[in-house]
Amino acid sequence: MSFTLAIVGRPNVGKSTLFNRLVGKRLALVDDQPGVTRDLREGAARLADLRFTVIDTAGLEEVTDDSLQGRMRRLTERAVDMADVCLFMIDARVGVTPSDLVFADILRKRSAHVILAANKAEGNAAEAGVLEAYSLGLGEPVRLSAEHGEGFPDLYSILMPLADQFAERANDDSPEVDVDIDEEDDGDVDAARVPTLARPLQVAVVGRPNAGKSTLINQILKEDRLLTGPEAGITRDAISLTTMWDDVPMRIFDTAGMRKKAKIQEKLEKLSVSDGLRAVKFAEVVVVLLDAEIPFEQQDLRIADLAEREGRAVVVAVNKWDIEEDRQGKLKELKESFERLLPQLRGAPLITVSAKTGRGLDRLHQAIMRAYEMWNRRVTTAQLNRWLSGMMEAHPPPAPQGKRIKMRYMTQAKTRPPGFVVMCSHPDKVPESYSRYLVNGLRVDFDMPGTPIRLWMRGQSDANPYKGRKKAAPSKLRKHTDGRRKDPKTGRNV
Numbered sequence: 001m002s003f004t005l006a007i008v009g010r011p012n013v014g015k016s017t018l019f020n021r022l023v024g025k026r027l028a029l030v031d032d033q034p035g036v037t038r039d040l041r042e043g044a045a046r047l048a049d050l051r052f053t054v055i056d057t058a059g060l061e062e063v064t065d066d067s068l069q070g071r072m073r074r075l076t077e078r079a080v081d082m083a084d085v086c087l088f089m090i091d092a093r094v095g096v097t098p099s100d101l102v103f104a105d106i107l108r109k110r111s112a113h114v115i116l117a118a119n120k121a122e123g124n125a126a127e128a129g130v131l132e133a134y135s136l137g138l139g140e141p142v143r144l145s146a147e148h149g150e151g152f153p154d155l156y157s158i159l160m161p162l163a164d165q166f167a168e169r170a171n172d173d174s175p176e177v178d179v180d181i182d183e184e185d186d187g188d189v190d191a192a193r194v195p196t197l198a199r200p201l202q203v204a205v206v207g208r209p210n211a212g213k214s215t216l217i218n219q220i221l222k223e224d225r226l227l228t229g230p231e232a233g234i235t236r237d238a239i240s241l242t243t244m245w246d247d248v249p250m251r252i253f254d255t256a257g258m259r260k261k262a263k264i265q266e267k268l269e270k271l272s273v274s275d276g277l278r279a280v281k282f283a284e285v286v287v288v289l290l291d292a293e294i295p296f297e298q299q300d301l302r303i304a305d306l307a308e309r310e311g312r313a314v315v316v317a318v319n320k321w322d323i324e325e326d327r328q329g330k331l332k333e334l335k336e337s338f339e340r341l342l343p344q345l346r347g348a349p350l351i352t353v354s355a356k357t358g359r360g361l362d363r364l365h366q367a368i369m370r371a372y373e374m375w376n377r378r379v380t381t382a383q384l385n386r387w388l389s390g391m392m393e394a395h396p397p398p399a400p401q402g403k404r405i406k407m408r409y410m411t412q413a414k415t416r417p418p419g420f421v422v423m424c425s426h427p428d429k430v431p432e433s434y435s436r437y438l439v440n441g442l443r444v445d446f447d448m449p450g451t452p453i454r455l456w457m458r459g460q461s462d463a464n465p466y467k468g469r470k471k472a473a474p475s476k477l478r479k480h481t482d483g484r485r486k487d488p489k490t491g492r493n494v
Contacts, residue, residue: 003166004053005045005159006083008076008107010099011059013091014119018146019056022047048156050163055079060103077110084166085159086111088138092118092129096136104136115158116141122148175202175284177311179416181378193376193416200242200249201372204283204312206303211289212319216355217254220245240279246365253279280306284375284416285313285368292320292330292352296337304342311417311452313371314348317364322354346440347449374451376415383446384410384420391441400429418442419454427457 007015023043045054057076080086088107090100107114118130121143133141142158144151176193195201205213218224221243242251280286286307290300295318307314316338324330331352338350349367353360388410397405409423420442424430439453 002050002052002163003084004055004082005085005087006055006057006079007087007089008057008060008080008103009089010091010097010103013059013089014146015059015089016056018087018089018117018119018144019043019054021146021149021152022054047152047159050156050159052159052163055083060099077106080107080110083111085113085115085162087115087117088136089117089119089144090129090133090136090141092121092126092133092143095129096132100136104138108138113162114138115155117144117151117155118142119144119146121145122150175282175416177284177416178414178419180414181412195249195372197249200251201368202251202253202282202284203287203368204253204255204279204285205287205289206255206280206307207289208291208297208299208303211291212355213289214254216289216317216319216353217241217252219355219358219361220252246362248365248369253283255279277306280310280312283312285315285372286310287315287317287364287368290316290318292318292324295334296341301341304345308344308452311454313375313417313452314345314450315351315364315367315371316342316345316348317351317353317360317367319353319355321352322357322359327352344452345450347443349450371450374448375417377418377446377448377451378415379412379418379446381411384412387441387445388422388438391438395437397424397434398431400426400431403429405430413456414454417452417454418448419456421456421458423458425459427459430457 007018009015019041022045024046025043041056043054043056045052057079060076086107088104090096104116116133116136116138118126118133118141120126121130122145126143130141130143142151142154144155179193205217207213221241240251240253242249244250288300288304288307290296304314304316318334321327335350338348339346342348349371351360351364351367353364388407392407397407399405403426405424405426407422407424411421413419413421422438435455435457439455442453442455443449443451
């Protein structure tokens with residue numbers, strides 16, 4: 001999805017009807033009674049060739065207390081802050097109300113891209129309301145009829161350039177991954193992949209709620225840039241901040257705490273978690289922040305496994321180390337748990353830090369840079385083939401169903417993360433255990449601990465290369481008695 005569109009407006013202006021029309025399903029309840037929608041609802045929208053995420057919100061009310069309407073309004077305002085584009089809907093048959101003027105002023109301040117839509121604009125009864133919409137100061141209104149599907153080409157013409165703009169932004173922010181390698185590469189890290197001000201190193205800090213992610217980033221920035229506190233779940237959306245950390249340009253993503261799916265009840269929290277998952281995809285190095293008091297809970301393992309499956313370099317940091325009493329015993333316990341629970345990240349750095357005091361940040365920086373370097377690691381083909389011969393001598397491939405697997409050739413095809421190809425016979429019969437044996441050997445022998453490694457088995461035929469070729473025609477030269485041949489026409493020996 002290229003961008004997020006939030007549909008906002010007073011109750012009963014047709015937001016849920018438009019939401020259902022864009023997603024192509026009746027996901028949201030629709031009724032003439034105002035105030036039916038209370039939570040945020042997210043869906044995959046389609047408008048011609050555009051694909052985007054659309055959010056249906058509760059009707060905006062002029063209340064700011066802790067009542068149900070007040071909480072619904074705060075939820076909607078948070079959705080406005082998180083969305084890339086806001087579609088502000090009014091009822092063209094009712095016209096502009098005082099509430100519309102108030103909410104238009106709020107949107108003008110909180111959202112960079114606001115589209116004004118006059119819904120229920122079919123027929124002559126809506127003409128006056130459409131003209132009134134200009135008074136909101138949000139530009140020319142789009143005439144829509146969400147119920148009858150009218151006005152969508154006009155909405156498309158406005159969204160299309162915005163979609164291109166957000167696609168360019170996503171392309172600029174997205175890391176370069178799965179980079180193909182030239183066979184003539186000499187094995188050094190490409191200078192273009194060294195972090196620069198134009199392309200800073202992208203680091204996402206993820207973890208459960210109240211692990212101290214925002215406090216850690218404030219300590220790195222050396223300023224109270226992010227809101228922190230003892231309450232869990234303060235951070236809602238993924239915020240990216242660019243800084244120089246020990247002379248290395250970095251873009252650091254602060255993400256919302258990720259709880260178990262069964263515990264996520266609020267719609268807003270679902271959006272916050274999905275925003276955090278997107279931050280993992282936009283990162284090059286992922287710092288999984290644990291709480292020293294309750295490390296390696298099931299959700300921590302899922303987050304670390306997600307980062308590994310996405311092919312990102314992973315650093316595990318244990319926070320709140322300043323309040324730990326038995327540090328040596330705790331560290332030994334942490335390392336044992338790490339080896340047992342996350343074998344796919346065997347050897348990844350495990351760093352103890354205190355986000356509150358700043359202790360351990362220098363070690364965390366070194367671990368991030370080392371993980372980034374290994375993520376870009378290049379091994380030459382000659383080294384790989386010598387290594388593969390030794391690995392097969394130490395532990396030959398199995399022979400399933402009596403078919404011997406011959407591994408002939410190995411090369412590195414990609415970096416970021418490192419990806420290797422082995423040319424062999426019967427690639428579909430190579431057991432997973434033998435692939436793991438090779439991957440673990442690569443980690444140890446080429447100094448790539450904790451880095452996600454991709455290994456592909458490719459087939460190479462055992463067939464005789466000359467099979468099926470026609471035999472050469474027999475020679476017309478007659479053999480001489482002494483082994484020489486005599487040309488039958490000239491009689492000369494040849």
